[in-house]
Amino acid sequence: MEQLLTDVTAAVRRAGDALLAEYGENARPTDKNDMALAGRRLDATVTAILEPALSAIRPEARWVDSDQEMSVLAPGEWWAGDPIEGGVNYVHGMDQWSVTVALIRDNLPVLAVVYEPVRGRTWTAVRGGGAFVDRQPLTVSTKKDVDAAFVTTTQPRTKNRQFGDAMAALLDRALLVRSTVPSTFPQLDVAAGHVDVYWQYECDLIGVAAGVLLVTEAGGVVTNLRGEPWQPGDTDILAAAPGLHGEFLSILRTV
Template sequence: MELLEKVVEIAREAGERLLKTYSAEARPKSRADMYAFGRRIEGGTSEYLETALRELRPEAGWVGDEMEGSDLPEGEWWATDGIEGGVNHVHGLPEWSVNITLIRDNVPVLTVVRMPVPDLTYTAVQGEGAFLDGVRLRVSEKQSLDAAVVTASQAPGNPEANRRFGDAVAALMGVSLLVRNTIPTTFPLLAVASGQYDVFWQYEPDLPGVAAGSLLVSEAGGTVTDLRGQPWRPGSPDVLIAAPGLHEAARAVLDGVAS
């Protein structure tokens, strides 16, 4: 628990640094302005996180961008996002966070998601439950897809990836209550862990977002696999995270979508 408390402190400090650059009135005038500002604020925060976390646990490795699409070597690794939801931050929206997850032998074991706006901290430790500001989280108890709010986090990709995602949305819209696509990855998973959403899937998963969200959901009672029903791990080509009463039904629908 001492480790978790220290990681929370680091996440809070990183969030405070980002809060100084945040304005609800921000409206970038161009794509270039948006990316320039985003790179500037994320770079400073990521540098702070790497320094602080390496000092906290020197034996743990650091997951760089080039490592996100494959299995990690054995041992402990920090997977972080200096500003998850940077596009939201630069547009004056509140859905942005600092994500810190400790992965051990390709399994997330500790995570902190800090949202400076509106002052929320999500935490989970393997085997100890998931919490929002100390209040335990529970996933949905729904048993039927026709009552399910299904969500994804899929950025535009190549034409074939876009087609596959569109086919999956169409298939799920035919059997569920509602389908949403939300960027970035972390926020729909926070809602699944809280029981507000019921199902989440993603092709080509974003590692920092899924690592954090998958631990929160699993510790809140949810089910986390890839689309073949195998345990999700870094390097998996896709992910399905859902309330246990809906997971298999959602997987059956997605399994029918041509890859």
């Protein structure tokens, strides 16, 4: 797995650097069509680098596509890669975007690489081997008090009323609640102990798989909102420090 991680990291960094060469802080899209065109172009740039590289590294592994983002996967190995996680930030000239790859084996994330080109940081995890940013180990928060918790979330596609009710319930209990995109970055913050809790309705596999492994390997707890260990096919997620997970699961299950 060490050599596999090295090879995958190199491929992800090549793809991210190709995006960085075109990135500008002054980027401002004019409308949704402009954003969509930019997104397709950026996806094509990364895919042309990443898919051949990863297919050569692990030719037996299949690729998760858009039809499988909320489905249980067939047995075996799968690449779950987001060519540009946080594309909406990229096209608005903001720096929270990345290239994200997870290798999933029999519906468990076993390897993750997240590369932030603007900050030059690389986040990695291998199942059973810990989580790291630039080779420095990550550890989740040790907080246990709900009223001291920093909570993050990502806006869902359709469940806006339930989302609003959940936000209200959390605002009554937690120290701070913030909504942000994309879903990978708040999970990185949980893994690093900067943030204590992350939850999301209507999550997709490609958007959360790498973060699930990073949080878990950093000592966090990641489940669906029924309290079961998260796996592909789950459409909601709660990732938290172990001292807070149970309390926040209870809050969200009452919404």
